[in-house]
Amino acid sequence: MKHLSTIPAQYLALVLLVGITGLGTSGCTDTGSIDPGPQLAGLSVSGASLQPPFASDTTGYTVDLPGTQQDVTISATKSEPNDVLSGGVTAPAGQVTGQTTIQGPGPGSTKDVSLTVSSSEGRAKIYTITLRAITLAGDNTLKSLTVSPGTLAPAFSAATQDYTVNVASGVTEVTVSATTSDSNAVISGDLPNEGRATIKLDGPGTTKVISLTVTASNETSRTYTITVTRARPSSDDALTGLTVTPGSLDPDFASNILSYRVNVDNNVDTVTITATKSDPNAVLSALGSIIAAAGTQTGQVSVPLRERRTEMDLTVTAQDGMTTRSYTIFIRSRR
Numbered sequence: 001m002k003h004l005s006t007i008p009a010q011y012l013a014l015v016l017l018v019g020i021t022g023l024g025t026s027g028c029t030d031t032g033s034i035d036p037g038p039q040l041a042g043l044s045v046s047g048a049s050l051q052p053p054f055a056s057d058t059t060g061y062t063v064d065l066p067g068t069q070q071d072v073t074i075s076a077t078k079s080e081p082n083d084v085l086s087g088g089v090t091a092p093a094g095q096v097t098g099q100t101t102i103q104g105p106g107p108g109s110t111k112d113v114s115l116t117v118s119s120s121e122g123r124a125k126i127y128t129i130t131l132r133a134i135t136l137a138g139d140n141t142l143k144s145l146t147v148s149p150g151t152l153a154p155a156f157s158a159a160t161q162d163y164t165v166n167v168a169s170g171v172t173e174v175t176v177s178a179t180t181s182d183s184n185a186v187i188s189g190d191l192p193n194e195g196r197a198t199i200k201l202d203g204p205g206t207t208k209v210i211s212l213t214v215t216a217s218n219e220t221s222r223t224y225t226i227t228v229t230r231a232r233p234s235s236d237d238a239l240t241g242l243t244v245t246p247g248s249l250d251p252d253f254a255s256n257i258l259s260y261r262v263n264v265d266n267n268v269d270t271v272t273i274t275a276t277k278s279d280p281n282a283v284l285s286a287l288g289s290i291i292a293a294a295g296t297q298t299g300q301v302s303v304p305l306r307e308r309r310t311e312m313d314l315t316v317t318a319q320d321g322m323t324t325r326s327y328t329i330f331i332r333s334r335r
Helices: 009-026
Strands: 040-045 060-066 071-078 084-087 097-103 110-118 124-134 142-148 162-167 173-180 186-189 196-200 207-215 221-230 239-245 259-265 270-277 283-286 289-292 298-304 309-317 324-334
Touching (some): 071 110, 071 124, 097 110, 142 221, 173 186, 173 207, 173 221, 239 324, 270 283, 270 289, 270 309, 283 298, 298 309
Parallel strands (some): 162 221
Antiparallel strands (some): 084 110, 110 124, 173 196, 239 270, 283 289, 283 309, 309 324
């Protein structure tokens, strides 16, 4: 009996060696790889960005939406096509991607959308998206409004929407500049969104209405109007000043007196007449030539004295081109 229980040492060593070798080859085949279980390979919300950006192992996200957005579409893609997607977005085994459209939350509120990825072994991972509707600004006012040339009446105020501007008859265009109180608001109408435009006016004596609309981020709007009146051409054909050198007018000058006398010594060969128009845009003529064109206030002319009595006419033609007035000066030499 003692002989049967004896095991050679060499045989025992061999058995232990085989056991250790078998454990090494069949006990744990891949100690460096961990199965993450069911998960998503992609997740997105139409027209918006996930915060933080999508990663398969991140399960919670926030999405900011405009408060006016009605519907959003959520798309989810499984890492393993045979997993099942359920909850807010669904996709059966064999379908890689699921998609659904849901109504967004009301302005200033939130809505949670959860979706679950499940494997056939019963493992699962839940992803949650919090949709957050941002309340948009409703400021549809202007911060500034100017017209050049011209002055707004009344003076600009954000709450005042209607203005008038009077310009001279010679003004053919005006430049309108506007800025919004809220930088996210949009300007439209006769001004581009840059808020500046040069606008052609119609003829003298006409009016032009310039309109611009400010639309806030929440799509409410406010319209401002500027009525620009271009003056009619002036009918002012008067002089405000008249002198003769050498000599003096008789009677003294007055705009409504059209005839004058001037006496000069007999050794005077030439006199200089200086005249000032009441309206700079009128035209002053003498001796068949213009001596003060439109835009020039004062004109001057030299008159040679060849006779004992010289008659000199100055004609003022008003801006309207039709109204005229003549001033006559009789110059007498003492000979």
